Amino acid sequence: MTLLLHLADFNERSWADKFAAALPGRRVVLRGDDFDPKEIEYIFIWKPKPDAFDGLDNLKAVLSLGAGVDALLRHPRLPAGVPVVRFMDEDLTQRMSDYVLQNVLLHQRLATRFKRDQAAKRWVQLYPAPAWDAVVGVMGLGQLGQDAIRHLKVFGYKLRGWSRTPKTIEGVETFAGEAEFDTFLAGTDILVNLLPLTPETRGILNHETFAKLHRGGLDGEGPVVINAARGGHQKEADIVRALQDGTLWAASLDVFEVEPLPKESPLWDMDNVYITPHIAAASSERTGVAYFSKVIKDHEKGLPLPNVVDVTRGY
Numbered sequence: 001m002t003l004l005l006h007l008a009d010f011n012e013r014s015w016a017d018k019f020a021a022a023l024p025g026r027r028v029v030l031r032g033d034d035f036d037p038k039e040i041e042y043i044f045i046w047k048p049k050p051d052a053f054d055g056l057d058n059l060k061a062v063l064s065l066g067a068g069v070d071a072l073l074r075h076p077r078l079p080a081g082v083p084v085v086r087f088m089d090e091d092l093t094q095r096m097s098d099y100v101l102q103n104v105l106l107h108q109r110l111a112t113r114f115k116r117d118q119a120a121k122r123w124v125q126l127y128p129a130p131a132w133d134a135v136v137g138v139m140g141l142g143q144l145g146q147d148a149i150r151h152l153k154v155f156g157y158k159l160r161g162w163s164r165t166p167k168t169i170e171g172v173e174t175f176a177g178e179a180e181f182d183t184f185l186a187g188t189d190i191l192v193n194l195l196p197l198t199p200e201t202r203g204i205l206n207h208e209t210f211a212k213l214h215r216g217g218l219d220g221e222g223p224v225v226i227n228a229a230r231g232g233h234q235k236e237a238d239i240v241r242a243l244q245d246g247t248l249w250a251a252s253l254d255v256f257e258v259e260p261l262p263k264e265s266p267l268w269d270m271d272n273v274y275i276t277p278h279i280a281a282a283s284s285e286r287t288g289v290a291y292f293s294k295v296i297k298d299h300e301k302g303l304p305l306p307n308v309v310d311v312t313r314g315y
Helices: 012-022 070-074 090-108 111-119 143-155 178-186 207-211 236-245 285-300
Strands: 002-007 027-030 040-046 061-064 084-086 135-139 158-163 173-176 190-193 224-227 250-253 273-275
Touching: 002 012, 012 027, 012 285, 061 285, 090 111, 090 143, 090 190, 090 224, 090 250, 135 143, 143 158, 158 178, 173 178, 207 236, 236 250
Parallel strands: 002 027, 002 040, 040 061, 061 084, 135 158, 135 190, 158 173, 190 224, 224 250, 250 273
Antiparallel strands: none
């Protein structure tokens, strides 16, 4: 068995050394190594280049470093019929929930208001309302969305969820499909996006969506959006416009239409925007190698692959 690593923006050699140690008796190669493409049975991949799959005629599985696989599924040379396995484990899930909880708390506690007071050296003792006065709406009710909800419940937030198909979650008011989207938005103060990126969800974070959010929440400051899913979900010009005209009060953004975020983006200079460089749920070498080494070993024994992507649905 030969495993090929194709990891843009990561230290491939470090990952390869750890995979080699975890998979004794198997060969682990990098893109620049000398190997026969026909010997590759598994490819571990992130941000595939145009030639990523050239000559890989004997692939048994495509292993995605991330939970999001939109870039893979858009690749024109993705081998038909080869299963795509996405990374999903407790470590990644916890990191995403950490990010969501941090930013929900930040906005519910009126961080932008107090940041502006600090800049103006203004002492105004406004006491934020308790968590149970804020309604958090989570878009995307898969493993990441449900775990974020589990953490938010502990703090007492009112919770709503929206997904493509109906879901039942204890203590959460759930909505499904396009027919219930506006109703979901109308009762939401803090909108959290954890959707997979599909043709149907691309650009869903736009001015029209923001205008349908609940007005008057968060002590009257207005609605907030938190996007930790994919940059393709948002229309950044609409976010800027909504933040400027009061349709949105604030935003936390971990992903962007173009990454790195261009220096000329107006988002950098907006004091009601909280920017992180796509790190909400970064995959670690330790957990990634352990997870996919087990996937490969189990598959060699004839066991089914976990977390296989439904390419027709996009996740």
